[in-house]
Amino acid sequence: MFFNSDDIEYRLYTRSNPEEPIILDSSAKPAKDSNVTDHLSKVPLKMVTHGWESSADKNAVMNIKNAYLATKDVTVIAVDWSPIAESALYPIVAYQTKDVGAYIGQFLDALSDRYNVNGNQVHLIGHSLGAHVMGRAASTSKLTVNRITGSLDPARPFFEVPETSEKLDSTDANFVDVIHTCAGLLGVFNGVGHADYYPNDGIAPQPGCQGLQGYMEACSHSRAHYLYTESIYNPKAFPAYQCADWSDYVRGNCTPSSYLGESANPHALGHFYLQTNQYSPYGRGHEIDKKK
Template sequence: MTMVMNFRKNPKVYQLLSPNNFTNSYFMANKPLILVTHGWMVDGTSTSTQLIKDAYLDTYDVNVIVVDWRYVSQINYPSAATKTEDIGHKISDMLIAIAKHYAFDMSRVHLIGHSLGAHVMGSAGSELKNNGFTVGRLTDAARPFFEVPRLLKGFSANDAAFVDVIHTNIDFLGITNPRGHADFYPNGGYMQEPCCHSARDVRNNYQHTCAYYYFKESIRGNIFKAQKCSDFESFLSGKCVTNETSYMGEMCTPESHGKFYLVTKDPISFF
């Protein structure tokens, strides 16, 4: 596993991090820390991580670390899934080292993972709590093997002070049931425009990838206003118009709790 620091002032420059050596590190202790990682069968150069990393560096003055665990993510899914906890523990070790070296407040840490990477980040958050630290936020989700608690833990709302989840392609590659403090279901969590080129194509999994495109767009300022509701049908029929609203993605606040629904209208240039 590698952890790569990226910088807004010079986005083409990066720095490999080691928990044992912060000499000449460009880490900005007075700025928030964003960690982003990929899912199964890809690596730290994947679209999911690069889009989110670039969106943050273009928009905010923050520390961004890309976590690359390619040597595990590219083995068969069941084996990769069972190793997410080990990867998460390594991330936790790095964050603890950062917290101690810089007296850095873990409430300023935001862990972002897509697909299997969300469970890597959940494991990191859980291990940090076991060591007396609580990260501020954890975002995203994936499904296979993690809907069955007896098989693998997956991530939960206990892994960070605030956990928000974007559900896309539920009942197939995405998580169906709520897992966070705030759970967002764009278009009910089913058909995603304009990502719905192939609803059952596991290799390309366009609908499943919509979660990180939505999140990237929210960082850049596109607003995804959602309404709290018990289910998508009630939302569509107007039964929840007086309910609490929230914003899916970067603009979501810790005050948001429950299930939120929205319809994405005009296609944003995701691709």
């Protein structure tokens, strides 16, 4: 199925309307009169989107939206492209992420023109295929986007294997941080950002996802967005260690120099490793504090 910009929906949330979104069209005009859009030029903008066979109503987007509105004065725009993402034909969906991203890039330009939104305000966040969508959006927009978080395990099939230039990379924004939780399987294996975070070596199964059920439900692939959500509520939950590799981390040859997630050091460069708990709360930051 091929689509046009009308198949992408932009849902705007603030603390004044945390549950009922204001729908913006592709030119960033609200579907009904509202003063809430005045908020756009004044506070940080978090745009969040989903991946394959998902939507902006699912956990990967809703949990992050709720966490931001509970803790920060921001605008959140949940981007829904489910009319194409819901297709069972993954190769077709993957192929069209570049078009989805280009439309979102045009929408970013419309936000800038209509509400004076600037690139320094903009933080794009995407899960799986959504990470590549956001990379494309930033690279095609006239804005220089401040940050992209491919926090949600950027999809590997048809992006890393086979290799393509139409994937998220460090040239797409001033700072690109990535969380790998199913690397080499459903998520990309190699570093694609300025800072790449590999909790539990970044591979499946993640703690708590052992067994066939964990693989079948893409538990490890989804773990990235749960970690990111927790990092919004608790910015110091995930101290991360810059290391040459996992073995170096296990041997204790590294020191914490950044945090995974929302409070990632924007000057961080390289690969970062850490361990998490099996179940929520996943972060071990409090455990490290107690040892001091």
